[in-house]
Amino acid sequence: MPASTKTRKILLVVFMATAVAMLAFADVRKGEYAPSQLGSLQQSTTPELTPDANFAASAYPVPALDLAPGDGVQEVRIYCNTCHSPRYVTMQPPLPAATWEAEVNKMNKTFGANIPVEDSRKIIAYLQEHYSTGARH
Numbered sequence: 001m002p003a004s005t006k007t008r009k010i011l012l013v014v015f016m017a018t019a020v021a022m023l024a025f026a027d028v029r030k031g032e033y034a035p036s037q038l039g040s041l042q043q044s045t046t047p048e049l050t051p052d053a054n055f056a057a058s059a060y061p062v063p064a065l066d067l068a069p070g071d072g073v074q075e076v077r078i079y080c081n082t083c084h085s086p087r088y089v090t091m092q093p094p095l096p097a098a099t100w101e102a103e104v105n106k107m108n109k110t111f112g113a114n115i116p117v118e119d120s121r122k123i124i125a126y127l128q129e130h131y132s133t134g135a136r137h
């Protein structure tokens, strides 16, 4: 057998062995996201199964919804609850009075809330009184 053929055979065997090793390694690493790969997806460990149906779940973190009491709070509860939680109000930073008026107008015109004019006025007054700069509870 000429040397070149033997060398080629050896090279082929080495190549095949490397390929198999790489495939095996890739298979082992599949789905593994070590801390060294921060920024990539983290996969949780397999949950430990219990033989019974008992499990514990912590409380769902619901921040307290606490609209300030006052004239107009009822209207806010009625109208501003249709599309989203009134928390959208309470989680805002103190806003200037004009911003609250613009906000209610935006809900009415842009998002189609269509709250009757009288009630809108009451809501604006309520928001300005309780959630404007310097009037935060």
Ligand code: HEC
Binding pocket: 076, 079, 080, 081, 082, 083, 084, 088, 089, 092, 103, 104, 106, 107, 111, 112, 113, 115, 123
């Ligand atoms: C017709 C549906 C609808 C109603 C009713 C509604 N909203 Fe909204 N509101 C929206 C939408 C849509 C957004 C934007 C949501 C988002 O960006 O995730 C929003 C967002 C907000 C935000 C967050 C700031 C912003 O501009 O995105 C505030 C504050 C807010 N609404 C207040 C109110 C108040 C006060 C009322 C009652 C007067 C009200 N909303 C009624 C649809 C509504």
